[in-house]
Amino acid sequence: MNDNKYNRNAMLEYWNKEQTASMYDKYLLATEISLIKRFLEPHSKILDAGCGEGEGTMEYAGVNNVDIDAVDFSETRLQMAKKRLEDRENVRLKQVDFLQEYKLGDDYDYIISQRFLINLTRWELQQKVLRDFKNMLKPGGTLLMLEGSVDGVNELNRFRSSLNMEPIPVKWHNLFFRDDQLENYMMDIGFQLNEKTGLGSYFLLTRGLRPFFDNDLNWNCQFNRLASEPALTDAFDMGEKYSRLKLWVFKNLH
Ligand SMILES: C[S@@+](CC[C@H](N)C(=O)[O-])C[C@H]1O[C@@H](n2cnc3c(N)ncnc32)[C@H](O)[C@@H]1O
Numbered sequence: 110m111n112d113n114k115y116n117r118n119a120m121l122e123y124w125n126k127e128q129t130a131s132m133y134d135k136y137l138l139a140t141e142i143s144l145i146k147r148f149l150e151p152h153s154k155i156l157d158a159g160c161g162e163g164e165g166t167m168e169y170a171g172v173n174n175v176d177i178d179a180v181d182f183s184e185t186r187l188q189m190a191k192k193r194l195e196d197r198e199n200v201r202l203k204q205v206d207f208l209q210e211y212k213l214g215d216d217y218d219y220i221i222s223q224r225f226l227i228n229l230t231r232w233e234l235q236q237k238v239l240r241d242f243k244n245m246l247k248p249g250g251t252l253l254m255l256e257g258s259v260d261g262v263n264e265l266n267r268f269r270s271s272l273n274m275e276p277i278p279v280k281w282h283n284l285f286f287r288d289d290q291l292e293n294y295m296m297d298i299g300f301q302l303n304e305k306t307g308l309g310s311y312f313l314l315t316r317g318l319r320p321f322f323d324n325d326l327n328w329n330c331q332f333n334r335l336a337s338e339p340a341l342t343d344a345f346d347m348g349e350k351y352s353r354l355k356l357w358v359f360k361n362l363h
Pocket of ligand 1: 124132207229
């Protein structure tokens, strides 16, 4: 959790590597996507900011009559997204670095930031892009932020520690949000927090319980598949508790 350095070259190099994946745990990714998708209304104009390989974009593009700008600063990510999305006529891919000069619309109904802002490893940079998002949303538009939470990390790590397990650190290229700091800032710049939820049961099961019995890290396993089943997430109904990643639903007030 490094809140003072941002190295664009290192970041771009990381995301341009073919072997880097936007998310290694594909069951977690699927759970994130279905959570975000619940909030999308048909006939909307959407910005998918930091779309990566387009795994989420592909699903969001399936919502009735939506129109999507999917943008990323990495050529490699965009090439992967292009292959995945070639049949989707309602998606425009564009190379954009949110920390450099860029031009996008100012009339989005939704902006999706799915594990994108955490890659801007200084709070000031995250704030700058949050203000940009505000300016790009219609009044009444919605920012769907599925991002890392320091509070969620700490909660899960306290649970792990009670079972004598090591904490799970935040990766070098990420700066997670402090819930209060983020929510206060968003209020200051004219957003209203409409909902806050998470993937608590998935994190508790796969990062809190499973490693207690089995230390072999393998995301693509039956246990994780089961943990991502809606029947299970509904049964545990944990929302943001223990959730390293949270979904903040912010409405642009004006
Ligand atoms: C963790 S991936 C998330 C990708 C996708 N949203 C998903 O959920 O699978 C973060 C993405 O943010 C992109 N990114 C990082 N910094 C960026 C910047 N300054 N401008 C635009 N995209 C950036 C990376 O290239 C990467 O594709």
